[in-house]
Amino acid sequence: MTLRATLPILIILAVLAAIPLLATSNSVLNFIVFVLIITLAAQGWNVLGGVGGQSSFGHAAFFGTGAYVSAILQSRFGINAWAAMAIAMGVGAIVGWVIGFLSFRAGLRGSYFALVTLAFAEVLRILANAAGFTGGAAGLLLKLNVGFANMQFSSRGAFLWLALSLVALTLFLSQWIASSRFGAQLVAVRENEEAARALGVDVLAVKLRAITVSAAITAAAGCLYLQYFLYIDANIAYGLWISVEALLAPMVGGKGLVLGPIIGAFTLHGLGEAAKTFAASVPGIDLAIYGIILVVVVAFAPEGVLGVLKKTQLWRKRKAHAATKLSEEAA
Amino acid sequence: MYSLDITLEAVLNGLLTGAVYALIALGLTLVYGVLHIINFAHGALLTTAMFAVWVAYTFLGIDNYVLIPFLAVIFYALGYALQRFVIGPASHGDDGNILLVTLGISIVLENALLAIFRSDTRSLTSDFSFEVLEVGPLLISKPRLIGFAAALVVTLLLWLVLARTDTGKAIRAVAKEKLGASLVGIDVRHIYAVTFGIGCATLAVAACLLMPTFYVNPRVGGAFVLVAFTVVVLGGMGSIPGALAGGLFIGVVESLSGLYLGESLGQIGIFLIFILVLLFRPTGLFGARA
Numbered sequence: 001m002t003l004r005a006t007l008p009i010l011i012i013l014a015v016l017a018a019i020p021l022l023a024t025s026n027s028v029l030n031f032i033v034f035v036l037i038i039t040l041a042a043q044g045w046n047v048l049g050g051v052g053g054q055s056s057f058g059h060a061a062f063f064g065t066g067a068y069v070s071a072i073l074q075s076r077f078g079i080n081a082w083a084a085m086a087i088a089m090g091v092g093a094i095v096g097w098v099i100g101f102l103s104f105r106a107g108l109r110g111s112y113f114a115l116v117t118l119a120f121a122e123v124l125r126i127l128a129n130a131a132g133f134t135g136g137a138a139g140l141l142l143k144l145n146v147g148f149a150n151m152q153f154s155s156r157g158a159f160l161w162l163a164l165s166l167v168a169l170t171l172f173l174s175q176w177i178a179s180s181r182f183g184a185q186l187v188a189v190r191e192n193e194e195a196a197r198a199l200g201v202d203v204l205a206v207k208l209r210a211i212t213v214s215a216a217i218t219a220a221a222g223c224l225y226l227q228y229f230l231y232i233d234a235n236i237a238y239g240l241w242i243s244v245e246a247l248l249a250p251m252v253g254g255k256g257l258v259l260g261p262i263i264g265a266f267t268l269h270g271l272g273e274a275a276k277t278f279a280a281s282v283p284g285i286d287l288a289i290y291g292i293i294l295v296v297v298v299a300f301a302p303e304g305v306l307g308v309l310k311k312t313q314l315w316r317k318r319k320a321h322a323a324t325k326l327s328e329e330a331a
Numbered sequence: 332m333y334s335l336d337i338t339l340e341a342v343l344n345g346l347l348t349g350a351v352y353a354l355i356a357l358g359l360t361l362v363y364g365v366l367h368i369i370n371f372a373h374g375a376l377l378t379t380a381m382f383a384v385w386v387a388y389t390f391l392g393i394d395n396y397v398l399i400p401f402l403a404v405i406f407y408a409l410g411y412a413l414q415r416f417v418i419g420p421a422s423h424g425d426d427g428n429i430l431l432v433t434l435g436i437s438i439v440l441e442n443a444l445l446a447i448f449r450s451d452t453r454s455l456t457s458d459f460s461f462e463v464l465e466v467g468p469l470l471i472s473k474p475r476l477i478g479f480a481a482a483l484v485v486t487l488l489l490w491l492v493l494a495r496t497d498t499g500k501a502i503r504a505v506a507k508e509k510l511g512a513s514l515v516g517i518d519v520r521h522i523y524a525v526t527f528g529i530g531c532a533t534l535a536v537a538a539c540l541l542m543p544t545f546y547v548n549p550r551v552g553g554a555f556v557l558v559a560f561t562v563v564v565l566g567g568m569g570s571i572p573g574a575l576a577g578g579l580f581i582g583v584v585e586s587l588s589g590l591y592l593g594e595s596l597g598q599i600g601i602f603l604i605f606i607l608v609l610l611f612r613p614t615g616l617f618g619a620r621a
Contacts, residue, residue: 055430106610111369111430115560116609122557123602130595137595240553244434251431283449284442284549291438298428298435299421 005175008259013168020157029156035269036163037224041242042249042261043170044218049247050256051174051183052210053190054109058117059218059246061099061124062092064237066219067226068128071140074150076133081151085223089216096215097208104207109193118243125238139233142226151227163224167262170217174258177213186210190256218246248290252297254306263305268293336468341586347475349582350482354537355555356562356574357486358530364569365506365526368418368429374556375437375444376531380406380538381547382444388455388542395455395539396477402535410531415524437552444549454546478540485536486575489529493571502526506569558585561605567614 019032041063049055069088073079079087103116128134135141146152153159177183185206188196197203226232236242245265250256253264271293272286279285301308355377362370383402387393417436422428454460462473493499504512505522513519545551562581566573581601589597 102606102610106613108609108613112609112613114430115369115564116606119557119602119605119609123599123606126596126599126602130593244438282446284445288439288442288446291435291440291442294435294438295417295421295432298431299423302423302428 005258009168009171009175012259012262013164013171016164017161020155020160026156029160031269031273033156033160033163033228035265036160036167037221037228038245038249038269039167039262039265040163040170040224041218041221041246042265043167043174044214044216044221045246046214046250046256046261047174047177047217048210048214050250050260051177051190052186052207052214053256054207054210055114055247056117056211056214056243057114057247058099058119058121058243059214060238060240060243061117061121062096062215062218063222063225063242063246064121064124064128064232064234064239065095065215066092066222067232067237068134068140068222069219070223071142071226071232072133075140075142080149081227082149085151085220088223089219092219092222093212093216095219096211099215100208100211104204104211118240121238121240121243125234128238129234134234137233139231139236142230144230152230159228163228166220166224171258171262173213173217178258182206182209187256248294250304252293252304254304257304257306260304260306267305337590338587340469341590342583343469343471344475345583345586346579347472347479347582348586349579350479350575351537351541351578352555352558352562352582353575353578354482354485354533354540356559356566356578357489357571358533359559360563360566360569360571360574361489361533362527362530363563365502366414366523368422368433369560370527370530371430371433371556372413372436372440373433373530373534373559374552374554375440376406376410376552377534377538377555378444378547378549378552379440380531380535381542381545381551382448383535384538384542385453385455385547388457389453395542399481399536399539402539403532406535407528407532409528411524411528413531414527415520418527419520419523441549441552448549450548450550452546452548455542457543460543472544474540474543478544481536481540483575485533486571489533490571492529498522498525557605558601561601561608564605564608564613 016032016036020029023029041059044062045056045059066085066088069091070081070084073084073087074081099117099120103113108116129137144152146154151162153162177186185196185201188199188201189203189206193203196206222237225236249262249264249268250260251264252268253262254260268290271289275286275289297304303310355373359370359373362368362373380402383405384395384398387398387402388395413436418429418432421432460474464471464473464476493502501512501517501522502525504515504517505519505526509519512522558581562574562577564577565581566575566577581604584600584604585597588600592599
């Protein structure tokens with residue numbers, strides 16, 4: 001891990017960590033916590049969809065599993081929130097592995113993989129909505145009981161730091177993956193599956209490892225959501241909205257890049273908030289803008305915000321280089 | 332167990348609904364077969380068409396059956412423009428990009444409808460919605476029977492267009508071999524847009540047939556889109572007879588699982604079939620083995 005690559009991460013983390021010290025407005029803190037939860041879910045998506053090129057449309061399956069497992073363990077079995085979160089991530093990872101095993105074994109890729117993950121998430125949503133131990137359509141409510149063991153904090157700033165540290169851990173994990181042998185194999189699978197296989201990469205094993213890690217991270221985001229809002233139901237936990245959020249943020253920020261999800265999540269939700277203040281009374285306007293941004297990004301900036309930044313940087317460097325050359329020639 | 336009458340009625344109702352499912356899936360399967368893209372905006376376009384029917388009926392007093400040809404032409408133009416000017420240029424021909432672009436379009440459409448009509452659920456208020464035909468012990472809803480017949484006629488028409496006309500020939504040529512088609516002088520981009528337009532036109536017809544017995548709100552398309560995907564996958568991507576058979580089958584499955592499992596679990600049968608077919612026979616029951 002070079003300093004050059006780590007520095008931008010540290011700067012972003014430092015800025016976000018300083019916010020609770022500077023801002024006391026609840027709406028600002030709420031906004032940042034919510035975007036950090038989305039970022040975490042999106043970071044999970046990015047491991048599989050961004051680095052590995054397996055676009056999932058059903059990360060709600062992992063987000064929801066994380067939230068439900070944690071909620072049930074806490075409310076019905078009185079288990080400590082931190083232990084519940086660890087177990088929930090484990091169960092999320094298992095769900096990821098099973099979905100991955102079934103669909104990758106069947107050779108599903110591209111649109112087919114996207115559709116089958118979407119269907120898995122829908123099946124889980126319907127089951128959670130109908131079963132008794134998930135609270136059915138009424139959902140599950142966690143008791144408000146502030147305390148460290150319950151992962152509930154009296155100040156929003158403390159929760160922000162918790163969410164931020166999970167996002168930070170995932171950032172460093174993604175950075176490590178990017179420079180690891182596993183990451184290189186994953187990129188090889190994304191770029192050309194047949195070629196990767198010919199070079200001796202165990203494609204199925206690599207994809208399975210990616211979906212398992214990816215699912216565990218997104219399950220952690222589900223747990224955070226539960227701890228912050230203390231309520232989930234099937235349409236929140238397993239809803240299409242979180243699948244879309246998880247894939248949209250890396251797409252907009254820069255698919256497969258370490259900082260892609262966090263940049264994308266803040267860009268999208270920043271624009272969404274701006275749209276809401278412009279047209280507060282019109283429902284759905286922020287989401288309509290997300291849709292337009294998605295189409296524009298795919299059309300004009302397939303590398304996302306970070307790709308555009310990199311391109312302008314390169315272009316400036318080239319211009320500066322040409323200018324010095326010209327002045328040298330003139331002299 | 333339920334009595335034979337109730338089961339029989341469920342099967343019949345399933346067939347009636349299934350024909351409309353088939354009609355919705357027809358556009359999806361045609362677009363897939365020719366453009367090789369999965370149109371995620373299909374559900375949102377259906378919702379848009381259903382709102383168009385509702386507005387025409389409620390504010391302009393146009394009967395939903397009279398509206399069919401007009402709305403089909405309007406949606407053909409809309410679909411043509413969408414493919415020609417948005418989806419085609421934006422996706423650079425990449426499979427994953429197209430899925431994302433159509434997802435973006437569906438988000439825009441759904442939320443634009445939400446902004447205009449709010450999230451209220453609306454339906455047509457006409458006496459005809461509740462008229463039934465008595466056949467022995469069975470009660471058959473008249474508007475659904477009309478929907479069934481019309482869906483079959485549209486399927487047949489579409490099949491004839493593809494089999495007998497020059498445009499149909501061009502569409503089939505592009506579906507089989509894009510490069511070869513363009514070498515013999517077929518404008519591939521035009522054919523793509525025509526196909527997408529036809530897909531949207533079938534949605535407009537489906538909306539007109541659905542509205543008397545269904546409701547519309549900005550999110551209603553989502554309920555149909557996965558059903559339509561299931562029908563398409565089951566029938567084999569790109570196969571018109573497959574879409575018809577798949578639609579009828581899914582209609583019956585939904586109706587029976589709704590009867591035996593209850594309203595909230597009823598749809599699960601559809602998704603399970605969807606997953607199983609994708610995992611074990613992704614070419615569908617009628618598609619050729621890849």
